[in-house]
Amino acid sequence: MVANKLLTLAFVKTPTNILLGYKKRGFGMGRWNGFGGKVEVGETIDGAAKRELMEESGLVANTLHKIGILMFEFVGDPQLMEVHVFTTNEWKGTITESDEMRPEWFPIESIPYKKMWTDDQFWFPYMLNARPFYGYFTFEGMHKIVYHRLDSVNDL
Numbered sequence: 613m614v615a616n617k618l619l620t621l622a623f624v625k626t627p628t629n630i631l632l633g634y635k636k637r638g639f640g641m642g643r644w645n646g647f648g649g650k651v652e653v654g655e656t657i658d659g660a661a662k663r664e665l666m667e668e669s670g671l672v673a674n675t676l677h678k679i680g681i682l683m684f685e686f687v688g689d690p691q692l693m694e695v696h697v698f699t700t701n702e703w704k705g706t707i708t709e710s711d712e713m714r715p716e717w718f719p720i721e722s723i724p725y726k727k728m729w730t731d732d733q734f735w736f737p738y739m740l741n742a743r744p745f746y747g748y749f750t751f752e753g754m755h756k757i758v759y760h761r762l763d764s765v766n767d768l
């Protein structure tokens with residue numbers, strides 16, 4: 613039995629703007645995304661999300677709100693990615709570029725979906741409207757979605 617790979621993704625947002633990071637290396641390189649990564653052994657998911665946000669953007673979130681869970685399957689890879697998605701609108705610290713990510717604010721009206729993962733355009737509206745969601749996406753390669761399902765949920 614291959615366990616899911618447990619990952620986090622956190623977004624810092626105001627009512628009109630969202631902070632995205634340009635991934636400079638590794639998985640998802642060359643795309644704008646939220647801040648996140650692996651949940652380490654002994655870490656809570658929330659704790660990992662806060663740590664990754666701080667490491668990758670320099671910001672400390674006072675509270676993170678769980679807004680979604682995304683499952684990603686890549687055809688040919690038995691390990692599913694289980695991504696817990698968070699938002700925050702209360703943070704401290706100074707935005708700092710890391711070796712992983714170059715943070716930049718975007719108006720919510722001009723999110724660069726063409727330079728992001730293909731699935732983001734499906735679930736971002738749920739996140740931006742604070743509607744908790746559960747999504748499952750099957751990828752063939754790094755661009756093509758061959759199956760997806762996305763549902764609103766009452767609690768996560």
Ligand SMILES: Nc1nc(SCCc2ccccc2)c2[nH]cnc2n1
Pocket residue numbers: 619620621639640645646647648649650684695729730731732
């Ligand atoms: N938006 C988005 N993000 C990811 S990976 C996010 C989790 C992660 C993984 C590795 C390093 C840092 C963060 C995706 N994968 C497939 N579609 C996707 N969409």
